[in-house]
Amino acid sequence: MTVLHSAPRYSPFDGVLETLTAALGADVVSAIEQHGEIVIHIVRERIVDVLRALRDTHEYQQLMDIAGADYPSRPERFEVVYCLLSLTKNHRLIVKVSTDEATPVPTVTGLWPNASWYEREVYDLYGVLFAGHPDLRRILTDYGFQGHPFRKDFPLTGYVELRYSEEDKRVVYEKVELAQDLRQFDFMSPWEGAHYVLPGDEKAEGNKA
Structure with a gap:
């Protein structure tokens, strides 16, 4: 696991990165605080358990968005990006997993129902598959x-x-x-x-x- 820090300065996230990476342990691939954001890269197969822990134990109650990104030169070219919001801490957290064209990412619709449309959008625009999604079909294109x-x-x-x-x-x-x-x-x-x-x-x- 790689944990990176930006240049020393005051941060509203003081101690948050260390607390989360310690709690998530081996599920964390890498973590960084940069540009006013905390980004944690998670083992793909563990995404549901990690997001459940972040929601129930660490007070990231809301799933604000799920986005995709494409890096064709990587062996696992796609990133699925989960944007979480803590209402009690008043800040956001970005969680990422990597995958390829053929390997599904576990659906998180069981944690947040609004994930259904977000995952359909990532599937439609990038072709990322979500295992266990109740209705995985296109949502924006014809x-x-x-x-x-x-x-x-x-x-x-x-x-x-x-x-x-x-x-x-x-x-x-x-x-x-x-x-x-x-x-x-x-x-x-x-x-x-x-x-x-x-x-x-x-x-x-x-x-x-």
Whole structure:
């Protein structure tokens, strides 16, 4: 287990990191206090027991959100991020687990019913599976959507597009066809790096003369 600290300074979390890591023991992969937050990385298979202990023993009563993150270069490319809130301590805690495309994460819907929609969102956007979820299906994309759009290797254009066909009198799916190649610009704004004069710029050039 790795426990890291930021530069010494006053913190509203004084002693919290040490208390939690000591209580959770071998379930902790790493822990850090940084940028005003405590982040604890947990063994995936132990996430339900850890979150139950945090809720019942350490007063993190509310599950505020579950998010995903994708790091394709890692053996376990996905992180599932649980954002907890303690009403009595008045601060938040971030808990993470790692997984891959094929390995499910245990559902926490038995601890917080609102986890159901959060886990469905992570499944929809990243393809992360949640073992024991009562209704794991897409929640934001269309039923016929292909792939998981928040993965780093998902194309910006998607795979298919849909439109209403007057001929068929229904919505039809078609392969994406671009009228022109997708262009990437490497400057920060339309006013930097462009090799043309924007409307109004000619007046500024005239004032310099």
